[in-house]
Amino acid sequence: MRTLFKNIKELLQVRDQNIAFVSGKAMSKLPTIKDAYLLVENGLISDFGTMDACPNLEADTVIDATGKMLLPTWCDSHTHIVYAGNRESEFVDKIKGLSYQEIANKGGGILNSAKKLQETSEDALYEQSKKRLDEVMALGTGAIEIKSGYGLTLKSELKMLRVIKRLKESYPLPIKATFLGAHAFPNAFKNNKDGYIKLLIENLLPQVAQTQLANYIDVFCETGYFSVEDTERILKAGKQYGLQPKIHVNQFTSLGGVQVGVKHNALSVDHLEEMKAEDIDALKNTNTMPVALPGCSFFLGIPYTPAREMIDAGLPMALATDYNPGSSPSGNMNFVLSTACIKMKLTPEEAINAATINGAYAMGLEKEVGSVTIGKKANVILTKPINSYGFMPYAFGSNHIETVFINGVKL
Numbered sequence: 001m002r003t004l005f006k007n008i009k010e011l012l013q014v015r016d017q018n019i020a021f022v023s024g025k026a027m028s029k030l031p032t033i034k035d036a037y038l039l040v041e042n043g044l045i046s047d048f049g050t051m052d053a054c055p056n057l058e059a060d061t062v063i064d065a066t067g068k069m070l071l072p073t074w075c076d077s078h079t080h081i082v083y084a085g086n087r088e089s090e091f092v093d094k095i096k097g098l099s100y101q102e103i104a105n106k107g108g109g110i111l112n113s114a115k116k117l118q119e120t121s122e123d124a125l126y127e128q129s130k131k132r133l134d135e136v137m138a139l140g141t142g143a144i145e146i147k148s149g150y151g152l153t154l155k156s157e158l159k160m161l162r163v164i165k166r167l168k169e170s171y172p173l174p175i176k177a178t179f180l181g182a183h184a185f186p187n188a189f190k191n192n193k194d195g196y197i198k199l200l201i202e203n204l205l206p207q208v209a210q211t212q213l214a215n216y217i218d219v220f221c222e223t224g225y226f227s228v229e230d231t232e233r234i235l236k237a238g239k240q241y242g243l244q245p246k247i248h249v250n251q252f253t254s255l256g257g258v259q260v261g262v263k264h265n266a267l268s269v270d271h272l273e274e275m276k277a278e279d280i281d282a283l284k285n286t287n288t289m290p291v292a293l294p295g296c297s298f299f300l301g302i303p304y305t306p307a308r309e310m311i312d313a314g315l316p317m318a319l320a321t322d323y324n325p326g327s328s329p330s331g332n333m334n335f336v337l338s339t340a341c342i343k344m345k346l347t348p349e350e351a352i353n354a355a356t357i358n359g360a361y362a363m364g365l366e367k368e369v370g371s372v373t374i375g376k377k378a379n380v381i382l383t384k385p386i387n388s389y390g391f392m393p394y395a396f397g398s399n400h401i402e403t404v405f406i407n408g409v410k411l
């Protein structure tokens with residue numbers, strides 16, 4: 001099965017196999033080929049170059065991309081798309097000025113979603129999650145990470161993870177699953193936090209590991225949630241089962257979560273809205289990817305991750321949606337791209353690198369997706385006719401995508 005894209009106005013994010021992610025100044029370079037072709041064979045990228053070198057071969061499908069850009073699909077490395085219902089009931093309180101923490105203290109927040117999820121059947125949860133996945137794929141997402149963390153009991157955490165497994169089996173895009181049992185303390189453990197951590201380590205974690213339902217482990221390291229010490233205990237326990245950390249840190253406070261993540265070889269540290277100089281320093285020369293979630297800052301009205309400062313300090317940066325019912329009820333990576341440029345002062349090149357190759361690395365998929373590279377999956381976005389790739393983040397809110405291809409197949 002061969003598909004040939006020809007006359008591509010500009011083919012974006014063309015890379016060699018050996019580039020896992022880009023950092024600092026290298027983020028401002030987006031390698032492209034103008035007037036290009038791309039050949040897909042059996043779902044993989046098999047060749048590309050300038051049109052004057054386009055081989056004269058038979059293809060099952062030929063797509064004329066005159067005036068259009070072709071780029072890798074978005075790699076959304078941080079989502080919570082498996083949830084039940086929504087939290088629209090908290091929206092007006094939020095508009096009236098209640099903070100995320102105040103809403104949680106009123107019975108809203110993560111525990112509100114946990115209650116809904118515990119009362120929802122596995123099939124219904126799958127159907128609701130599937131709609132969200134269909135929606136974000138149409139918006140250009142071609143690889144995604146999904147967390148548990150609205151179960152908070154053995155039964156419901158496993159239910160969430162089985163739903164993620166079912167999505168993995170039913171959809172053609174790569175999906176990674178993260179165990180986030182340490183998302184909040186259930187009411188029953190309000191006065192016995194140690195009891196919940198013990199339950200997590202001694203009961204939930206062994207079963208999650210035994211069923212092989214998770215690729216990574218996550219903790220919400222934050223005041224009022226899991227302390228740095230709790231986080232360290234949970235990460236050490238996860239390590240026993242071979243689960244690498246990808247953790248929520250520095251959303252509201254800089255507590256030392258970044259350092260604990262780096263110490264335990266986290267694949268990524270995510271949120272980072274509150275960063276001290278020592279947090280930035282701790283990330284230098286490590287393999288841990290910082291992940292910014294501007295949709296969350298936009299929705300909650302909290303600071304944006306100081307991505308400009310971090311990139312200028314030589315760090316890499318990935319962008320993700322954080323799609324969840326409480327702090328970012330949107331999985332639109334195009335909006336994330338615009339917000340990163342407009343609010344976080346990333347250039348279009350930096351934002352595209354952060355949303356593709358660096359996002360792929362932040363979920364361990366850098367060998368499969370995130371760039372136009374021979375042998376990688378042909379998960380690509382064909383834009384509508386546009387003048388330049390900068391138009392995508394610039395003209396925010398409009399849909400610039402004409403077609404999304406996953407494994408070379410049109411959605």
Ligand SMILES: N=CN[C@@H](CCC(=O)O)C(=O)O
Pocket residue numbers: 109110113220248251296322324325326327328
């Ligand atoms: N902050 C922790 N977890 C999610 C929000 C969860 C929720 O409010 O339902 C986040 O990444 O923002």
Ligand SMILES: [Zn+2]
Pocket residue numbers: 078079080248322324
């Ligand atoms: Zn999150």
